[in-house]
Amino acid sequence: MTGAQILIECLKREGVEVIFGYPGGQVLPLFDKLYDSDIKFILVRHEQGAAHAADGYSRATGKTGVCLATSGPGATNLTTGIANAYMDSIPMVAITGQVKSFLIGNDAFQEADVTGITRPITKHNYLVKDIKDLARTVREAFLIASTGRPGPVLIDIPSDVQLQDTEFIWPEEVEIKGYKPTLFGHPGQIKKAAKFIVNAKKPVIYAGGGIITSGAHRELKALAEKIQAPVTWTLMGIGCFPATNELSLGMLGMHGTAYANHAITEADLIIAVGARFDDRVTGRTDTFAPGAKVIHIDIDPSSISKNIRVDIPIVGDAKNILGELLEEIKKKADTSAWLKTIDGWKKKFPLKYKDSAGIIKPQYVIEQLWDLTKGDAIITTEVGQNQMWAAQWYKYIKPRTFLSSGGLGTMGFGFPAAMGAKIGCPEKQVIDIAGDGSIQMNIQELATCVCNKINVKVVILNNGYLGMVRQWQELFYKRRYSGVCITSPDFVKLAESYNAVGMRVTKKEDVRAALEKMLKIENTVFVDFHVEPEENVFPMVPAGEAINKMLEGLA
Numbered sequence: 180m181t182g183a184q185i186l187i188e189c190l191k192r193e194g195v196e197v198i199f200g201y202p203g204g205q206v207l208p209l210f211d212k213l214y215d216s217d218i219k220f221i222l223v224r225h226e227q228g229a230a231h232a233a234d235g236y237s238r239a240t241g242k243t244g245v246c247l248a249t250s251g252p253g254a255t256n257l258t259t260g261i262a263n264a265y266m267d268s269i270p271m272v273a274i275t276g277q278v279k280s281f282l283i284g285n286d287a288f289q290e291a292d293v294t295g296i297t298r299p300i301t302k303h304n305y306l307v308k309d310i311k312d313l314a315r316t317v318r319e320a321f322l323i324a325s326t327g328r329p330g331p332v333l334i335d336i337p338s339d340v341q342l343q344d345t346e347f348i349w350p351e352e353v354e355i356k357g358y359k360p361t362l363f364g365h366p367g368q369i370k371k372a373a374k375f376i377v378n379a380k381k382p383v384i385y386a387g388g389g390i391i392t393s394g395a396h397r398e399l400k401a402l403a404e405k406i407q408a409p410v411t412w413t414l415m416g417i418g419c420f421p422a423t424n425e426l427s428l429g430m431l432g433m434h435g436t437a438y439a440n441h442a443i444t445e446a447d448l449i450i451a452v453g454a455r456f457d458d459r460v461t462g463r464t465d466t467f468a469p470g471a472k473v474i475h476i477d478i479d480p481s482s483i484s485k486n487i488r489v490d491i492p493i494v495g496d497a498k499n500i501l502g503e504l505l506e507e508i509k510k511k512a513d514t515s516a517w518l519k520t521i522d523g524w525k526k527k528f529p530l531k532y533k534d535s536a537g538i539i540k541p542q543y544v545i546e547q548l549w550d551l552t553k554g555d556a557i558i559t560t561e562v563g564q565n566q567m568w569a570a571q572w573y574k575y576i577k578p579r580t581f582l583s584s585g586g587l588g589t590m591g592f593g594f595p596a597a598m599g600a601k602i603g604c605p606e607k608q609v610i611d612i613a614g615d616g617s618i619q620m621n622i623q624e625l626a627t628c629v630c631n632k633i634n635v636k637v638v639i640l641n642n643g644y645l646g647m648v649r650q651w652q653e654l655f656y657k658r659r660y661s662g663v664c665i666t667s668p669d670f671v672k673l674a675e676s677y678n679a680v681g682m683r684v685t686k687k688e689d690v691r692a693a694l695e696k697m698l699k700i701e702n703t704v705f706v707d708f709h710v711e712p713e714e715n716v717f718p719m720v721p722a723g724e725a726i727n728k729m730l731e732g733l734a
Contacts, residue, residue: 203249230260389453
C-alpha cells in the first residue's frame with residue numbers, strides 16, 4: 180500500500196468518521212485516496228476553522244477530532260486551533276503535508292518547520308520520514324491524544340512518503356516508552372482525603388473540565404449530595420454539575436458568582452477535581468482560600484501545587500478517584516450551618532442586571548434562549564462579553580453542552596466549533612452565542628455550513644464594540660475607548676448571500692419570537708440582536724485582586 184492508503188486505512192481503524200480540512204499541493208496523494216474512502220470530509224474555508232471544528236466535534240462527542248492541511252501556510256493556519264486544543268486538553272490529531280523529504284531544510288516552496296513550530300502547543304508531534312513508521316505513528320498519535328491528560332498530536336507527512344509503497348502492518352498494541360498515565364489514586368492519599376472531608380464544616384467542591392473529560396459527572400453529583408458540599412466550577416467545568424441543583428454555586432473567579440467567590444474565600448476545605456487553579460479563577464493567589472486545606476485530584480501531576488499549595492495531592496483519573504472516595508466516606512460532617520450561610524449570600528448577591536423597556540439586554544436574550552431550550556442544546560461561544568454572559572445566564576445541566584475557548588481565549592472559536600459539534604451530534608440544537616467582533620473572525624465558515632447543510636444557529640449580541648476590551652477601558656482607562664469601535668456588515672444580507680437565513684432584532688418585545696423562529700428553521704441562521712452598547716459583565720474581579728473583592732455594579 181502507498182503511504183496515503185496506509186494513512187486512510189489507519190484512520191478508519193481508529194474509528195475516524197469525519198475529517199475537517201483544506202487541500203493543497205503536498206497532501207494531494209492523501210486527497211486522492213480520501214476520494215475513494217467512506218470517511219466524510221468537510222471542506223472548510225480556512226484551516227483555522229478546520230482545527231476549531233475538529234475541536235468542537237471532540238468536545239461535543241468525546242471522540243478524537245481530526246483536521247488536515249497542506250504544508251507551509253496551510254499548516255501554520257492550523258496552529259491557533261491546535262494551541263486552543265492544547266490549552267483546553269482536547270483530544271485532536273492534526274495531519275499536515277510536508278515538502279518532499281529531500282527538500283526539507285532547503286526553504287522549498289510552502290515549506291515550514293511545522294514540528295518545530297508546534298512543539299510547544301502539542302502533547303506530541305511527529306515528522307514521518309520512513310513509510311514503515313507511518314502506521315505505528317498514527318496508532319501512537321491517537322493513543323497519546325486521547326489518554327492521560329488529552330491534547331493535540333500532530334503528524335507531519337512529506338509528500339514523497341505518501342507516495343511510497345510498503346506492506347501494511349497494523350500494530351494492534353503500541354507501547355510508548357515513558358508514557359503511562361496514572362489512572363488510579365494512591366489508596367493512602369484517598370483515605371487521608373476522606374478523613375479531611377468527614378471532618379470539614381465548610382467544604383467546597385471546585386470542579387474543572389477534567390470531570391467532563393473523564394465522564395465523572397455522576398460521581399461528582401453523588402459526592403456533593405453525600406457530603407452536602409456546594410459545588411463551583413471553572414469555565415471549562417460548566418455542565419459537569421447541574422446549574423439547577425440547590426448545591427450549585429455557579430462559576431468561580433473573575434466573572435463568577437459573588438457567592439461562589441465568597442464561599443471559596445471562607446471555606447475550610449477545597450476539594451479540587453480536574454481543575455488547574457488558573458489565574459482567572461484564583462485572582463491573587465496569596466488570598467485564595469486562605470483558611471482552607473486543599474485536596475487536589477488531577478490526572479496531570481504537573482498541575483498539582485503549580486499555582487496553589489496543595490495539602491493532599493491525588494494523581495489519577497477523576498472518575499476512578501471519586502468512585503473510590505465515595506466508597507471510603509462512611510459518614511459526613513454537619514454542613515447545614517455552612518449551607519445556610521451560602522444561601523444567605525445567594526439571596527444577598529444574586530446575578531442581576533438592570534432591565535429596561537425597549538432596550539435589548541444581552542442577558543435577557545440568553546435567559547429567553549434558556550427558557551426555550553431548557554438546557555437541551557449545545558451552546559458554543561466566541562470570546563469576550565458574549566462568552567461570560569453565556570456562562571452566567573444559561574443554565575447548563577449536562578456535560579458537553581457548553582463549548583468555549585477557556586485557556587487560550589480564542590476569538591473566532593465558537594462558529595466553527597458549533598459546526599463540528601453539529602456534525603458530531605446532528606440530533607442536537609447547536610447554537611453559537613457570539614459578539615459582532617468575534618463572529619467576523621471566522622465568518623467565512625458560513626459557506627461551509629450552507630454547502631454541507633450544517634444546521635447551526637448564531638445568536639449575535641451586537642453592541643458595536645469589542646465589548647470586553649471596551650469594558651476594561653471604561654473601568655480602568657477612564658473611558659478612553661481606543662481601537663474598540665468595530666463596524667459590521669449587514670449580517671442579514673451577508674447570511675442571505677450565502678443562502679443562509681438572516682434576521683435582525685432591535686426591540687426587546689421581538690426577542691422571544693425571533694428565537695422561537697430561529698429554532699424551527701432547518702438551515703444556518705444568523706440572528707443579529709442589537710443590544711445595549713455599553714452593557715458590562717458583572718460581577719468582575721479586577722486583574723490581580725482577591726476574588727472576594729468584586730466590582731458588582733448593576734449591569
